[in-house]
Amino acid sequence: MQISAPSFSWKEAVRVGVLGGAIAILISLVGMVAAFGERYIVYGWFSMGQVLFLAPILFMVSLTLRREKASTSSKTVLHSLLAGAVGGVMLAVLVLLGQVINLRAVLVNASPRLYGMLTFNQGLPAGPFVLIAVTALLGAVAGAYHLLPPRWQRTLSQAVIWLILTGLMRDLIMNIVVRWRLVGELFKTVLFASSGLQPIGAIVLLLLIGGLVYWRSGQPAGRGFSLKNQPPTIRWASIAGIVLIFLTLPQILGVYFSEILDNVMMYILMGLGLNIVVGFAGLLDLGYVAFFAIGAYTMGVLTSPELRAEPLTYWQALPFALVISFISGLILGLPVLKLRGDYLAIVTLGFGEIVRLLVLSDWLRPWLGGTQGIQLIAQPRIGSMVLNTQEELYYLFLLGVGIILFIAIRLKDSRLGRAWMALREDEDVAMAMGINHVVVKLLAFATGAVFSGLAGTIFAAKLTSVYPHSMNFLVSINVLALLILGGMGSIPGAFVGALVLIGAPELLREFAEFRYLVYGALLVTMMVTRPEGLWPEERRRLELHEAEEELKGAEPVPAS
Amino acid sequence: MPILEVDNIHSYYGHIHALKGISISVKKGEIVTLIGANGAGKTTTLRTISGLMKPRHGHVRLEGEDLAPYKPHEIVYKGVAMVPEGRRIFTRLTVMENLEMGAYTRTSKPEIEQDLDRVFALFPRLKERRRQIAGTLSGGEQQMLAIGRALMARPRILLMDEPSMGLAPVLVEAIFDTIQQINKEGTTILLVEQNALMAFSIAHRGYVLQTGEIVLQDNAENLKKNPMVQKAYLGME
Numbered sequence: 001m002q003i004s005a006p007s008f009s010w011k012e013a014v015r016v017g018v019l020g021g022a023i024a025i026l027i028s029l030v031g032m033v034a035a036f037g038e039r040y041i042v043y044g045w046f047s048m049g050q051v052l053f054l055a056p057i058l059f060m061v062s063l064t065l066r067r068e069k070a071s072t073s074s075k076t077v078l079h080s081l082l083a084g085a086v087g088g089v090m091l092a093v094l095v096l097l098g099q100v101i102n103l104r105a106v107l108v109n110a111s112p113r114l115y116g117m118l119t120f121n122q123g124l125p126a127g128p129f130v131l132i133a134v135t136a137l138l139g140a141v142a143g144a145y146h147l148l149p150p151r152w153q154r155t156l157s158q159a160v161i162w163l164i165l166t167g168l169m170r171d172l173i174m175n176i177v178v179r180w181r182l183v184g185e186l187f188k189t190v191l192f193a194s195s196g197l198q199p200i201g202a203i204v205l206l207l208l209i210g211g212l213v214y215w216r217s218g219q220p221a222g223r224g225f226s227l228k229n230q231p232p233t234i235r236w237a238s239i240a241g242i243v244l245i246f247l248t249l250p251q252i253l254g255v256y257f258s259e260i261l262d263n264v265m266m267y268i269l270m271g272l273g274l275n276i277v278v279g280f281a282g283l284l285d286l287g288y289v290a291f292f293a294i295g296a297y298t299m300g301v302l303t304s305p306e307l308r309a310e311p312l313t314y315w316q317a318l319p320f321a322l323v324i325s326f327i328s329g330l331i332l333g334l335p336v337l338k339l340r341g342d343y344l345a346i347v348t349l350g351f352g353e354i355v356r357l358l359v360l361s362d363w364l365r366p367w368l369g370g371t372q373g374i375q376l377i378a379q380p381r382i383g384s385m386v387l388n389t390q391e392e393l394y395y396l397f398l399l400g401v402g403i404i405l406f407i408a409i410r411l412k413d414s415r416l417g418r419a420w421m422a423l424r425e426d427e428d429v430a431m432a433m434g435i436n437h438v439v440v441k442l443l444a445f446a447t448g449a450v451f452s453g454l455a456g457t458i459f460a461a462k463l464t465s466v467y468p469h470s471m472n473f474l475v476s477i478n479v480l481a482l483l484i485l486g487g488m489g490s491i492p493g494a495f496v497g498a499l500v501l502i503g504a505p506e507l508l509r510e511f512a513e514f515r516y517l518v519y520g521a522l523l524v525t526m527m528v529t530r531p532e533g534l535w536p537e538e539r540r541r542l543e544l545h546e547a548e549e550e551l552k553g554a555e556p557v558p559a560s
Numbered sequence: 561m562p563i564l565e566v567d568n569i570h571s572y573y574g575h576i577h578a579l580k581g582i583s584i585s586v587k588k589g590e591i592v593t594l595i596g597a598n599g600a601g602k603t604t605t606l607r608t609i610s611g612l613m614k615p616r617h618g619h620v621r622l623e624g625e626d627l628a629p630y631k632p633h634e635i636v637y638k639g640v641a642m643v644p645e646g647r648r649i650f651t652r653l654t655v656m657e658n659l660e661m662g663a664y665t666r667t668s669k670p671e672i673e674q675d676l677d678r679v680f681a682l683f684p685r686l687k688e689r690r691r692q693i694a695g696t697l698s699g700g701e702q703q704m705l706a707i708g709r710a711l712m713a714r715p716r717i718l719l720m721d722e723p724s725m726g727l728a729p730v731l732v733e734a735i736f737d738t739i740q741q742i743n744k745e746g747t748t749i750l751l752v753e754q755n756a757l758m759a760f761s762i763a764h765r766g767y768v769l770q771t772g773e774i775v776l777q778d779n780a781e782n783l784k785k786n787p788m789v790q791k792a793y794l795g796m797e
Binding site for chain 1: 610612631632633634636637641642644648650651652653654657660661662664665693709713
């Protein structure tokens with residue numbers, strides 16, 4: 001917290017512009033701008049590539065504006081304009097430099113195509129000036145935006161964000177609506193182009209969303225629609241509706257999106273499990289993939305005819321896999337009972353590597369297949385039906401997520417859940433409350449392990465094979481990252497995190513190459529702007545924002 | 561028979577001989593205070609009673625039963641609750657959740673409700689703030705919460721470790737009034753304090769601890785008049 005807000009000076013404007021420009025140059029040179037060049041938001045007008053290099057400049061300007069106040073409104077706009085222009089100048093310098101020196105020798109992505117995109121295809125000499133003009137204008141818009149009343153700010157920002165999202169999601173949305181003839185035609189001709197939105201559709205969408213947001217923000221306050229506040233009929237109808245949607249999703253979305261959903265749900269399963277270990281009990285586990293591997297390999301070993309003369313079926317092997325996961329959770333838990341924080345993280349990391357190396361080793365090759373992995377793993381059958389397509393496996397995942405979700409919710413408010421929470425807060429005092437920390441800690445590890453083991457068994461059955469290289473350390477990191485993104489300790493957060501971190505990169509496959517760069521940027525941004533996560537647990541939100549709310553006097557303590 | 565009997569205990573931190581044969585007894589309904597300077601072994605004594613440390617020699621008995629075989633969390637079930645030094649509330653849980661954690665060992669819902677009412681009657685501030693995150697409470701309120709949390713275990717004996725620490729004098733007085741009231745409602749208290757004057761003003765009896773040994777024991781009135789105590793702990797010449 002600053003004691004007095006320093007004014008947004010010329011010097012600061014230049015600094016912000018340089019920073020924004022530097023980020024934009026980085027994004028351009030790693031190739032993201034060019035990769036998204038064909039991904040139009042509004043067809044023929046601007047693409048995701050352009051959003052990617054303009055957004056950092058805009059972001060830096062608005063971040064600074066939020067922190068610091070200029071003396072007058074005209075100065076705010078002018079300084080923001082300057083900051084934007086400085087960012088544009090930096091990019092222009094990159095373009096001009098690229099004409100003189102062959103940057104491509106070192107920076108493979110500094111291609112003519114990139115320069116073309118940066119200059120909005122205006123060529124030389126006009127291009128760089130167009131670029132600077134656009135960034136300056138955007139800077140000024142950011143400045144002006146800052147001066148708007150909050151209601152208009154919300155309207156504008158949400159309309160733009162939804163516009164970009166809708167443009168990006170074109171394929172997904174078309175995939176769904178194409179089944180309804182009339183709506184499909186309407187969407188195809190008015191809203192969407194072959195990539196991104198039609199200009200006319202974009203304008204309609206902007207007005208529609210803007211109007212909606214403006215109208216809603218005028219409504220009396222409240223935390224929005226909540227199922228809890230509805231009469232029971234509506235409540236049950238909504239729940240039934242949601243369930244119905246989930247049951248019909250594969251039919252609506254088709255194979256490709258079902259595959260994405262399968263992946264997302266696999267990570268949701270692991271996310272819900274790690275959420276118990278890290279989110280509830282506060283035990284930082286960096287080797288979580290180990291349990292996934294143990295679940296998958298147990299399934300493999302028990303059901304593959306390669307390794308057993310009389311292989312079991314999926315359903316027969318499942319209980320064994322879960323029990324072995326549970327026991328392996330206890331085995332990890334026992335040696336780390338007295339470790340906390342960093343030391344715990346290091347040991348669990350080691351555990352993950354040990355499991356990976358064991359399944360990779362020649363020593364265990366006769367039993368676990370070594371580098372060759374295990375093939376011909378059984379697929380689950382229901383009656384005479386074999387679940388082997390993406391759509392069918394979707395239901396298996398859905399069932400798994402449903403059961404695990406129910407268990408996770410029940411655990412959270414249970415006595416055990418409370419004990420985990422107390423342990424996370426203060427282990428000594430938890431003991432002084434009568435909590436058996438040994439049992440409670442081991443149960444956290446073991447429960448988390450079972451959830452992950454279940455994900456592993458479905459994974460094995462889905463691919464009908466397991467390989468050591470799938471049991472990568474990055475899986476653990478992905479799961480942890482999705483929890484941080486969604487909100488540590490929050491059950492819906494695990495869903496949101498998995499959708500964003502696992503689902504979104506699949507939808508925008510241009511991202512795949514830059515996945516970890518985007519993760520990093522996303523996590524840093526989150527920590528700065530929304531440290532509690534996208535869908536935080538109520539407690540974390542209170543903890544991080546209670547001071548603000550008290551200042552606003554928004555929430556009087558209800559008297560009883 | 562005393563509720564709590566500490567019989568000639570010796571506790572060690574590694575090679576450091578922290579308690580050199582401490583004997584204390586607390587009878588039902590008493591407030592007994594244990595005073596001493598920093599490092600005298602006050603907190604170590606409490607840690608040994610609550611099972612966080614095991615004595616190398618000697619016994620801790622609760623109503624005649626030796627506590628040696630029990631783990632710290634089992635001793636809570638036996639009826640020993642603690643208000644730890646420096647409050648140590650669960651800062652990220654709400655006030656209500658902190659109190660519920662205090663009742664972790666209990667199973668009877670109506671009894672818990674009853675105790676909750678009692679705690680809220682003692683500390684109306686906690687009732688007002690029961691949905692608030694405990695970390696945002698003021699120091700005094702946090703101390704109230706720490707005491708309330710311990711009471712929720714409905715202990716047979718309540719161990720308090722320096723409840724006056726870090727509080728303004730006016731708050732210290734309020735807290736001590738409450739301690740006295742809790743005692744009058746029937747809770748036996750072992751109070752560890754550096755603030756000897758305040759401690760003697762509410763305690764029935766007291767022990768003076770110096771470098772791991774009891775050097776004096778008497779009723780509070782006599783201790784207050786004792787020249788050694790006056791010089792060393794009450795700042796009188």
